[in-house]
Amino acid sequence: MSKNKAGKNKLVKTKESTKNQIRKSKTKANNYIYWLGFILVITFIIYFSSIKNDFVNFDDERYIFQNEVIKEISEKNITKWFTTYYDGHYHPLSQLSLAIDYRIARLSLPISFQVHELKANVFHFVNIILHILNVLFVFLLVKRLFGGNEIAIIVALLFGLHPINVETVAWVSERKNLLFALFFLTSLFNYAKFLQKTDHKYYYYSLLLFILAVLSKVTAVSLFFCLFLIEYFLEKKTFNKKVLLLKLPYFVIAVVFIIIASLAQSSSWDERTLPYNFIDKIFLASYGFIQYIVKIIAPLNLSAYYPYPVDIGNDINMIQYFSPALVIGVLILIFALIKKKQKELVFGLVFFILNIALLIKLFDIPYGNYLMADRYAYIPSIGIFIMIGWGFAYVCKKFKKNKTIYIIIIVIYIGILSISTKNRINIWKNSSTLWTDVIEKYPDYSLPYNMRGMDRIAKQEFKKGISDFQKSIKLNPENVASYMNLGMAYKNTGNYDGARDILTEAIAINDTLSQAYYLRGYLEFQVNSLENAIRDYTKYLELKPNNVKALLDRGFIFTKQTQYNRAFNDFNKAIELNPDNPRSYYLRAVAFQETGNKDKACKDFKKVSELGVDVRNEIELNCM
Numbered sequence: 001m002s003k004n005k006a007g008k009n010k011l012v013k014t015k016e017s018t019k020n021q022i023r024k025s026k027t028k029a030n031n032y033i034y035w036l037g038f039i040l041v042i043t044f045i046i047y048f049s050s051i052k053n054d055f056v057n058f059d060d061e062r063y064i065f066q067n068e069v070i071k072e073i074s075e076k077n078i079t080k081w082f083t084t085y086y087d088g089h090y091h092p093l094s095q096l097s098l099a100i101d102y103r104i105a106r107l108s109l110p111i112s113f114q115v116h117e118l119k120a121n122v123f124h125f126v127n128i129i130l131h132i133l134n135v136l137f138v139f140l141l142v143k144r145l146f147g148g149n150e151i152a153i154i155v156a157l158l159f160g161l162h163p164i165n166v167e168t169v170a171w172v173s174e175r176k177n178l179l180f181a182l183f184f185l186t187s188l189f190n191y192a193k194f195l196q197k198t199d200h201k202y203y204y205y206s207l208l209l210f211i212l213a214v215l216s217k218v219t220a221v222s223l224f225f226c227l228f229l230i231e232y233f234l235e236k237k238t239f240n241k242k243v244l245l246l247k248l249p250y251f252v253i254a255v256v257f258i259i260i261a262s263l264a265q266s267s268s269w270d271e272r273t274l275p276y277n278f279i280d281k282i283f284l285a286s287y288g289f290i291q292y293i294v295k296i297i298a299p300l301n302l303s304a305y306y307p308y309p310v311d312i313g314n315d316i317n318m319i320q321y322f323s324p325a326l327v328i329g330v331l332i333l334i335f336a337l338i339k340k341k342q343k344e345l346v347f348g349l350v351f352f353i354l355n356i357a358l359l360i361k362l363f364d365i366p367y368g369n370y371l372m373a374d375r376y377a378y379i380p381s382i383g384i385f386i387m388i389g390w391g392f393a394y395v396c397k398k399f400k401k402n403k404t405i406y407i408i409i410i411v412i413y414i415g416i417l418s419i420s421t422k423n424r425i426n427i428w429k430n431s432s433t434l435w436t437d438v439i440e441k442y443p444d445y446s447l448p449y450n451m452r453g454m455d456r457i458a459k460q461e462f463k464k465g466i467s468d469f470q471k472s473i474k475l476n477p478e479n480v481a482s483y484m485n486l487g488m489a490y491k492n493t494g495n496y497d498g499a500r501d502i503l504t505e506a507i508a509i510n511d512t513l514s515q516a517y518y519l520r521g522y523l524e525f526q527v528n529s530l531e532n533a534i535r536d537y538t539k540y541l542e543l544k545p546n547n548v549k550a551l552l553d554r555g556f557i558f559t560k561q562t563q564y565n566r567a568f569n570d571f572n573k574a575i576e577l578n579p580d581n582p583r584s585y586y587l588r589a590v591a592f593q594e595t596g597n598k599d600k601a602c603k604d605f606k607k608v609s610e611l612g613v614d615v616r617n618e619i620e621l622n623c624m
Contacts, residue, residue, distance in 0.1 A: 032143075032149040032152075032153070035149075035153050036136070036139055036153075036156070039135060039139065039153070039156045039157055039160055040132050040135060040136060040160075042160070042161070042418075043131065043132055043135055043160035043161060044128060044132055046160075046161060046418055046421055046422055046425075047128045047131065047169055047170070047421075047425065048128070049422070049425055049426070050124050050127075050128065050169065050170045050425045050428065051121045051124045051125050051128070052121070052429075053120060053124055053170060053425070053428055053429050053430065054120055054429065054430040054431075055118075055120045055123075055172055056171065056172075056428065056430060056431045056434050057431040057451060057454055057455050057458070058171070058173070058304065058431070058434065058451065059087075059171075059173035060120075060171075060172050060173050062087055062173075063087070063098065063172070063173045063175075064098065064102070064118070064123070064172060064173075065118075067086070067095075067098070069081060069086070069095060069099070070095055070098045070099040070102050071099075071102060072099075073096075073099050073100070073103060077099070078096075081095040081096060085263070085264035088264055088265050088367065089176070089217075089218075089261075089264055089265075090218065090257075090260050090261060090264045091176045091180075091215065091216055091217050091218070092215055093179060093212060093215045093216040094175050094176035094179055094180075094216050094217065097126070097175055097179055098123070098175055101122050101123045101126055101175075102118070104122050105118055105119060105120075105121075105122040105123065106118065120172055123172040123175070124170070124172065126175075127169050127170070127172065127174075127175060127178055128169065130175075130178040130179060130181075130182055131160070131165070131168070131169045131178060132160075133182055134159070134178065134181050134182055134185060135156050135159055135160040136156075137182070137185040137186055137189055138155060138156050138159045138160075138185060138382060139152045139153070139155070139156035140152075140189055141185055141188055141189045141192065142155045142156070142382075142386060142389070144189060144192050144193065144196070145192055145230070145233060145234070145347070146344065146386075146390070148393055150389070150392070150393045150396070151386070151389040151390055151392075151393050152389075153389075154385070154388065154389035154392050154393075154410065155382065155385040155386055155388075155389040157414050158381075158385040158388065158389070158414065158417070159381065159382060159385055161414060161417050161418045161421055162296070162299065162381065162385075162417050162421065163299045163302055163417060163420040163421040163423075163424045164295055164296060164299050164302060164374045164377050164378075164381060165374070165377075165378055165381070165421075166302075166374070166421055166424040166425055166428065167302075167304065167373070167374035167375045167428070168181075168374070168375045168378045170424075170425050170428040171375070171428060174375050176216055176217040177217060177219075177375050177378055178378075179216040179217070180213045180214075180216035180217035180219060180220045181378055181379055183209045183210070183212040183213035183216060183220065184209075184210075184213045184220050184223055184379060185379075186205075186209045187205075187206045187207075187209035187210045187213060187223060188206070188223065188226060188227075188230065190202045190203075190205040190206035190209060191203070191206040191227060191230060192230050192234070194206060195230065195231065195234050195236050196234065203246065207249055207250065210223055210250060210253060211253060214253060214254070214257040218257050218258070218260065218261040219358065219359070219379075220257075221253075221254040221257055221258055221358075222354050222355045222357070222358060222379075223250070223254075224247070224250045224251055224253075224254045225354045226351065226354055226355070227247055227250060228247075229347060229350055229351060229354065231243070232343070232346075232347075233343055233344075233346075233347045265367060276308075281361070281362055281363075282324060282362065283320045283321060283323060283324060284308065284309070284320060284361065284371060285360040285361055285362040286320070286323035286324040286326070286327045286360075287309065287320040287323040287371070288360045288361060288371050288372045289323070289327055289356065289360050290323050290326050290327065291306075291371075291372060292352075292356055292360075292372065292376075292377050292380065293330075293352070293384065295374075295377070296377060296381045296384045296385075297384065297388075299417070299420060301441055302374055302424060303374075303437070303438050303441050303442070304374075304427075304428075304434055304435075304437070304438055305370055305438045305442070305445075305447060305448060306370050306371045306372045306373065307369075307370060307371065307442055307445045307447070308369070308370070308371050309371065330349070330353075333349070334346060334349055334350060337349070344386070344387075344390040345387055345390060347383075347386065348383045348384065348385075348386035348387035348390065349383060349384075349387060350383070351380070351382065351383035351386065352380045352381070352382075352383030352384050353380075353383075355379045355380040355382075355383070356376065356377070356380040359372075359373075359376040359380075360372075369447075392406060392410050430455075431451065431452070431454075431455035432452060432455050432456070432459075435448045435449075435451045435452035435455065436452060438451075439452065444475060445475065445476075446472045446473075446475040446476035446479045446482065447472070447479075449468045449469070449471045449472035449475065449482075450468065450469065450472040450479065450481055450482045450485060452468050453465040453466070453467075453468030453469045453472065453482075453485060453486075453489075454485055456468060457485070457488070457489050457492070462489055462492060462493050465485075465489050466486065466489045466490070466493075469482050469485050469486035469489060470486065473486065477509075478509060480506045480509050480510050480513055480516075483502050483503065483505055483506035483509070483516070484503070484506055484513070484515060484516060484519070486502050487499045487500075487502045487503040487506065487516070487519055487520075488519065490502060491519065491522075491523060496523050496526060496527055499519070499520075499523055500520055500523050500524070503516045503519055503520040503523075504520070507520075512543060514540050514543040514544050515540075517536045517537070517539045517540040517543070518536070518537070518540045518547075518550060520536045521533045521534075521535075521536030521537040521540060521550075521553070521554075522553070524536060525553070525557060530557050530560065530561060533557055534554060534557055534558070534561075537550055537553055537554040537557070538554065541554065546577055548574045548577050548578050548581060548584070551570045551571075551573055551574040551577075552570065552571070552574050552583055552584060552587055554570050555567045555568075555569075555570030555571045555574070555587060555588075555591075556587055558570065559587070559590065559591045559594065562594075564591055564594070564595055567587075567588075567591050568588065568591060571584055571587055571588035571591065572588075575588070580611060581611075582607075582608045582611040582612065582613045585604040585605075585607045585608045585611070586604070586605070586608045586613070586615070588604050589601045589602075589603075589604035589605045589608065589618070589622075592604060593622060598622045598623075601618075601622045602619065602622040602623040605618045605619050605622055605623070606619060606623070
């Protein structure tokens with residue numbers, strides 16, 4: 001009896017122990033759900049102030065104000081998104097996303113609103129939501145791969161609150177970065193799930209999400225290489241025939257979109273003029289690579305613009321010469337970690353490299369006269385955060401007695417990052433705050449002065465704007481954009497002589513600068529220098545032969561000079577190019593009127609009326 005009783009007591013204790021373990025496991029799981037909820041909420045709170053931020057004159061004008069294909073969601077525009085390039089890119093899903101925001105943002109405006117009245121709050125709110133979703137999937141991906149929730153918490157906190165990601169979240173034009181990241185992360189998550197559960201539906205989910213990622217931004221092609229990394233980490237067979245065949249669709253998609261990206265870039269952007277040979281670029285790319293790591297760990301002096309670290313024509317600084325050695329050191333470190341079977345650190349470091357490799361400007365890709373950009377670190381930074389998260393978990397486990405100290409250190413670190421993020425969001429408040437910040441960090445570079453000057457002119461702060469353009473020209477006398485902007489500023493303040501002089505300087509630098517000829521032609525006409533005006537309009541039309549406005553302006557001057565045949569040639573061509581422009585018919589009607597041909601003048605005035613312009617007096621005069 002005693003044995004039976006003892007056996008029963010043992011069985012009861014075992015059951016109670018099992019129940020306690022299950023209860024503790026559930027409590028632990030719930031704690032991580034609470035942690036995840038906290039991370040998402042704190043990220044939203046930190047970024048919420050960006051909703052009050054304005055658009056900035058840094059691509060937002062091209063992607064929002066001048067982007068006609070997002071102003072209406074129609075079959076015609078949807079076709080354009082998927083069949084044409086925009087601004088040297090192919091990202092139809094990003095266009096769709098901006099179009100939806102545009103439609104929502106205009107609901108609070110009258111039907112006949114001006115585009116500059118559009119508010120940025122809807123666009124910013126959607127950016128925040130997309131970032132929060134990305135934080136969620138960073139957590140889920142790391143948790144699935146590493147199992148340890150502590151690492152997932154640290155990585156998600158760092159990703160959500162790190163100031164290097166402010167550029168991607170607080171800048172409307174970077175919607176493409178947020179959108180591609182969402183599909184990129186969910187694709188990797190499903191691929192990892194497929195490898196762990198061998199359920200092919202997750203493979204198809206991953207493949208579909210990869211397609212959505214590259215349709216948002218071509219940078220997502222790096223996912224193909226990340227598949228090998230995940231297989232290495234999960235200790236799956238990588239190079240057998242079956243596994244390689246599974247990757248074939250990813251490879252084909254990646255190659256197709258790399259070709260599309262190349263064609264898109266060549267269709268919109270001029271050839272590079274940077275004065276660096278390939279050896280120089282190796283040093284500069286290495287320097288950029290190391291700087292990304294440094295700024296992810298210690299995000300000091302973040303900027304919306306990082307100029308090349310050398311002046312045009314000068315030798316590369318000695319600091320950059322050490323960078324390739326550091327890059328080699330990083331590669332040696334990877335092999336050492338592989339040998340020591342530290343696959344967590346290998347995964348983090350290689351993930352960073354795979355996703356930053358296409359963005360370090362070795363081949364001037366992405367296009368632009370800048371060395372690096374915070375937005376390029378959005379996905380790559382996850383790799384460094386994984387290394388930090390793993391390191392934190394490792395020291396806490398190895399040195400349990402000092403765990404509280406390590407927790408305090410990581411809390412202080414993340415707290416400092418959060419404060420820096422909050423401050424950085426304020427810098428992206430508007431164009432003036434943004435470019436003033438860049439000027440403070442790079443006072444000897446031309447571009448930020450030009451950009452701030454444009455913003456000041458838009459705000460009617462002409463004196464300040466002119467001062468910025470003059471400073472920009474002084475720093476870079478070859479920057480024709482600053483000459484053009486200064487000429488426009490002089491024109492707007494009535495200083496026509498100053499405007500013509502500065503435009504003449506711009507043309508001396510670049511005699512194919514079409515807009516300079518057009519603007520100078522306009523100014524020559526304003527001071528009644530008609531021969532000079534015709535000279536400039538003619539030169540402009542040699543460069544832009546199908547510009548209707550220039551044809552009409554020159555035709556009008558020909559009319560004033562009674563050169564009617566030449567005037568009619570310009571008006572007829574303008575009508576041929578755009579038969580629905582009432583100004584073309586009106587100016588031709590005036591020319592007919594002056595030559596005494598009332599019948600043709602009458603016909604053109606009636607056409608003007610049909611196109612919605614009130615010309616009843618002219619019709620009565622010529623048609624009665």
